[in-house]
Amino acid sequence: MNLPFRAPPASCNDIPVLRERGQREVFCGLTGIVWLHRKIQDAFFLVVGSRTCAHLIQSAAGVMIFAEPRFATAIIDERDLAGLSEIDAELDRVVNRLLERRPDIKMLFLVGSCPSEVIKLDLKRAAARLSQIHSPKVRVLNYSGSGIETTFTQGEDACLAALVPFSPLPANGYVPPLLVAGALSDVAEDQFRRIFAEMGLTDVGFLPARSAAAMPAIAPGTKYLLAQPFLNDTARALEERGAVHIPAPFPLGAEGTTAWFKAAADAFDIPEAKLRAATEAGHIRARLAMEPHRAMLEGKRIFFFPDSQLEIPLARFVAQELGMEPVEVGTPYLQRAHLAQEIGQLPAGTVVSEGQDVEKQLDRCRAAKPDLVVCGLGLANPLEAEGFTTKWSIELVFTPIHGYEQAGDLARLFSRPMDRRTRLGG
Ligand code: SF4
Numbered sequence: 408m409n410l411p412f413r414a415p416p417a418s419c420n421d422i423p424v425l426r427e428r429g430q431r432e433v434f435c436g437l438t439g440i441v442w443l444h445r446k447i448q449d450a451f452f453l454v455v456g457s458r459t460c461a462h463l464i465q466s467a468a469g470v471m472i473f474a475e476p477r478f479a480t481a482i483i484d485e486r487d488l489a490g491l492s493e494i495d496a497e498l499d500r501v502v503n504r505l506l507e508r509r510p511d512i513k514m515l516f517l518v519g520s521c522p523s524e525v526i527k528l529d530l531k532r533a534a535a536r537l538s539q540i541h542s543p544k545v546r547v548l549n550y551s552g553s554g555i556e557t558t559f560t561q562g563e564d565a566c567l568a569a570l571v572p573f574s575p576l577p578a579n580g581y582v583p584p585l586l587v588a589g590a591l592s593d594v595a596e597d598q599f600r601r602i603f604a605e606m607g608l609t610d611v612g613f614l615p616a617r618s619a620a621a622m623p624a625i626a627p628g629t630k631y632l633l634a635q636p637f638l639n640d641t642a643r644a645l646e647e648r649g650a651v652h653i654p655a656p657f658p659l660g661a662e663g664t665t666a667w668f669k670a671a672a673d674a675f676d677i678p679e680a681k682l683r684a685a686t687e688a689g690h691i692r693a694r695l696a697m698e699p700h701r702a703m704l705e706g707k708r709i710f711f712f713p714d715s716q717l718e719i720p721l722a723r724f725v726a727q728e729l730g731m732e733p734v735e736v737g738t739p740y741l742q743r744a745h746l747a748q749e750i751g752q753l754p755a756g757t758v759v760s761e762g763q764d765v766e767k768q769l770d771r772c773r774a775a776k777p778d779l780v781v782c783g784l785g786l787a788n789p790l791e792a793e794g795f796t797t798k799w800s801i802e803l804v805f806t807p808i809h810g811y812e813q814a815g816d817l818a819r820l821f822s823r824p825m826d827r828r829t830r831l832g833g
Contacts (some may be wrong), residue, residue, distance in 0.1 A: 422750055422759060424741060429764030432674050433714055433739060433783060434801070435554025437520065439562025441468045442805065444477045446590045449513040449618050451505070452478040454500065454552065455530060456520030471783070475509065483522045506545055513544070514619035516566065517634045519551035526557065530741035546573060546619060558739040560637040560804060562717050563590055567614055570622060571644035574614070577624040585621055585671065586612040588641055589634030591670060592807030597656075599810060602668060605685035606677050625650055630674050632667065634658060634748070634809060637716035639742050656748040657720040660728040660814045661693035679739065689811030696815025697728060700822040705730035707825065711771050712782035713763050714800040721781070721803065723752045728819055734775045737768060779825060796828040
């Protein structure tokens with residue numbers, strides 16, 4: 408089996424990073440509700456925001472035709488903004504009505520937005536007050552999904568960080584050995600559980616769990632792996648509970664997934680043979696699934712605009728596993744502690760940029776003339792009009808991409824736009 412991950416550089420500070428501050432083109436953290444409400448199946452997300460927030464979440468998440476929706480917006484109107492109404496009492500009324508009508512809700516998130524932050528609405532206090540009223544049937548938590556200085560994946564980070572203090576503490580001094588933090592598709596979570604069990608790790612918690620009652624126990628000494636690179640606040644909250652980070656790359660592609668499991672194996676002194684037995688077949692299947700895409704993408708140049716915070720692990724994936732050449736890899740924030748192993752794998756000469764000055768970055772992209780541009784929706788259409796082939800970065804967050812069985816689908820997300828362009832004769 409191939410375990411090609413090189414040791415990370417002594418410090419990520421050694422890697423030159425282009426830092427930019429200026430106009431940005433990103434979605435806000437409310438977007439995370441789109442995948443979080445599917446993952447935690449008895450949770451409800453009540454955005455406390457404006458009509459704009461309601462439109463964003465409604466159009467991003469779509470309408471649930473066969474099921475009751477599990478997200479909504481409590482609209483803050485002009486009277487509230489002017490401080491003219493009793494907003495706390497109104498929020499209590501909305502929540503009471505909702506929970507009366509929906510006994511299936513076991514966890515309610517009050518999700519802050521730009522307007523609720525601007526008027527300094529104290530949703531933490533509101534959540535504590537409402538939790539007291541509705542517990543133990545419903546736990547009420549809060550987090551911010553606002554777009555003030557944040558990117559769209561930070562909504563998940565804020566949500567998981569809010570969950571950590573309420574994770575159960577096991578009785579009798581038991582230390583749950585391993586926790587995986589980061590919302591995964593159910594199919595990827597099931598595959599990971601199976602592989603961990605084959606490695607001998609049968610007690611593995613996943614944060615978030617699929618239901619409020621199943622949130623994983625965390626104790627001082629619990630080791631945790633990150634499944635997503637944008638979980639800074641979650642990692643901090645886990646460490647405040649005494650959990651210990653296992654440094655690892657991210658489980659994308661054959662090599663990334665094997666290296667992620669290897670990090671767990673090393674942390675628990677699992678012999679190489681046992682790791683190999685648990686992962687080898689998946690590793691081979693993943694490589695085979697990626698092969699046709701590699702044939703199409705090898706040698707092609709790719710440019711990442713900062714959007715999802717997945718950019719660096721994705722650039723590592725396309726370079727190492729598909730033979731592409733990352734020209735510039737932009738990320739909204741560089742979470743150095745969590746990305747050390749990924750940055751260390753980028754080909755020499757790759758420009759890593761943090762933050763955004765969109766006009767300057769567009770100029771660099773035009774000058775570089777990459778074969779494929781990964782960017783937010785706002786930039787994709789204008790770039791396509793200029794003749795570039797683009798991929799929406801948000802699709803890479805909405806699609807199950809983690810693990811061996813999804814490696815082919817992940818590769819296809821990069822090859823499909825190239826294929827479409829070829830068919831169109833571009
Ligand atoms: S939270 Fe802010 S950025 Fe997001 S939709 Fe509402 S107003 Fe817009």
